[in-house]
Amino acid sequence: MSVSILDVAKRCGLSTVTVSRVINNTGNVREESRQKVLAAIRELGYTPNAAARSLVRGKTGLIGVVLPDLKGLYTSRVVVAAKAKLLEKGYFLSLFLFDDITREDNARYILDEQRVDGFFVIAPGLESPVLEKLKRYNLPVILLDNQYALADYPYVEVDDYLGGVMAAEHLIGLGHRQIGYIDGPNMLCCHERRAGAIDTLRKHGLRLLCEGGGDIYDFSVGYRVANRWIERGTIPSAVIGVCDSVAAGAIGAFKEHGYRVPQDISVVGFDNIPLYNNYSPRLTSVEQPVPTIAEKSVEMLLQLLAGRELTSRFLKLPPRLVVGESTRPVNS
């Protein structure tokens, strides 16, 4: 078996309580005893058992992230950042794949058995069943990328509507009048971005040439839509892609047909993920404030863990327009 606190106590001739005090820096321990304990710990290679600790403390020190897969570049950034923040606070991040929340066995391990003290949910498209499930539990939860406004769970979000506004205003400011928009799947963030763009154009008396993607958003979507426009001869002077990949796909189509970006057509993306940087000009992109998302959501979760009320339950963060080399004033 592995070495326990009792072994350490025996080894250094003190009680388990004193050892515990040294480990946790609680209570007063004479420096001399302290050194003895530390020596014994080192010699034996002792480390506390998490299960025993969790049992007696009633908490695990583990924060879960519930997410559907590992595909997201954007997700990865947020999660990695949140992990680092939590580590500073003594919590550890553990990721759980929730491909199908409705399956009992999925829920059992994470929720029923109280393996985490709280968690983040990133589950685009899976919200309703996940949240349905969560109602029964009293665990602190922060939604990170929720797609339905329905829930009254606390969340941290990006103001996607504002993002749409920013993208549109940037292009209008450059003199563009014929602006195309390549849409993503039926998700809240896509709706918002599009709505922001549409409203902004309307304010200027313009109409958005908007065409939808399929049920995912990737390079192919941008490529296909842009090609459709080219075939039809309805080519805008500027295009907004619902994300950087889509924008890159559109650029791909334009390049193939001899249009240059940004000389002939300006293109704006979302997320500012440098995925196609050597393929297209560096994209002008609406960037998500990843560090702030991580920081704020961790802060909120820690508040809940401490049993405090949240000062603000719903946080909507502004994105930031990063101007690259894919946009320029319209040719007059």
Place this chain on the structure above:
Amino acid sequence: MSVSILDVAKRCGLSTVTVSRVINNTGNVREESRQKVLAAIRELGYTPNAAARSLVRGKTGLIGVVLPDLKGLYTSRVVVAAKAKLLEKGYFLSLFLFDDITREDNARYILDEQRVDGFFVIAPGLESPVLEKLKRYNLPVILLDNQYALADYPYVEVDDYLGGVMAAEHLIGLGHRQIGYIDGPNMLCCHERRAGAIDTLRKHGLRLLCEGGGDIYDFSVGYRVANRWIERGTIPSAVIGVCDSVAAGAIGAFKEHGYRVPQDISVVGFDNIPLYNNYSPRLTSVEQPVPTIAEKSVEMLLQLLAGRELTSRFLKLPPRLVVGESTRPVNS
């Protein structure tokens, strides 16, 4: 507080022991008592506490996956498949981001505190520090995508060399003589794929036109290398990309310059991930046996968990060539 086994026992007028027996299907319990217990459990919404269980059983029921980020499409597939397999066996998969294994706090939570019964390591580029760390622990570990052959940890791998051979033979079989290869970063799998292709061509008295990528492999790499070939006028009649994204990037470059795939140039990728399916013709690709990887690695881990010796410590699985529409016989 949450409801415990004692509450259930009181509620149904039986002892905690009997309740435990019902929960775990161990020992004999009269059907009548059994029903009483189940009713009480249902009424109280009882679920066993994982910490208490782990403590007494000496195991957690959790399997960890150590991985550097969440970016991998291929990784995602493997992990999702492994998760499902493990669930069948009563284990749950928990992912841990090990961005920097050398940091003490990272290791402490996962390893020292015995939070998992065993784990998989997917850590391209991080092997040596990770494995260094692991030596101290006696936890069952299976390497899933290791890049250095150095370790004597059990692993499940794909025979990438064979994959390179398959890709090359396919093209040679179609009559191609000028074959280009677009390489990836300095990792074992890339070396192997390339070596397989080179050796195969050599056997046929041919030389591979091989050009390297940067430190990642993505669309841009394929695009850049193919463009270089076009500029130089050294355009092969067939191209192998170290992965599907790279292959797609090459196709992008060809398309832009008026070359058609597969009519003018054949292209083969690796991984068979349908990422650019609406952009390029459906790729001919060397597919990894994801379900088998998951199945076998789980099987091996379970063997280790059961304290048994592994029948085979090192498993190298053959990939499979999936012929799509991006390759055809060379124009004579």
Place this chain on the structure above:
DNA sequence: GTGAAAGCGCTAACAC
């Protein structure tokens, strides 16, 4: 079939 008792490894409360 069922339950009483003991114990997994740790910490909090209370003495000394």
Place this chain on the structure above:
DNA sequence: GTGTTAGCGCTTTCAC
């Protein structure tokens, strides 16, 4: 400062 005692929630003997 330090140790004794008790108990977190559960399972595993071992009686009955």
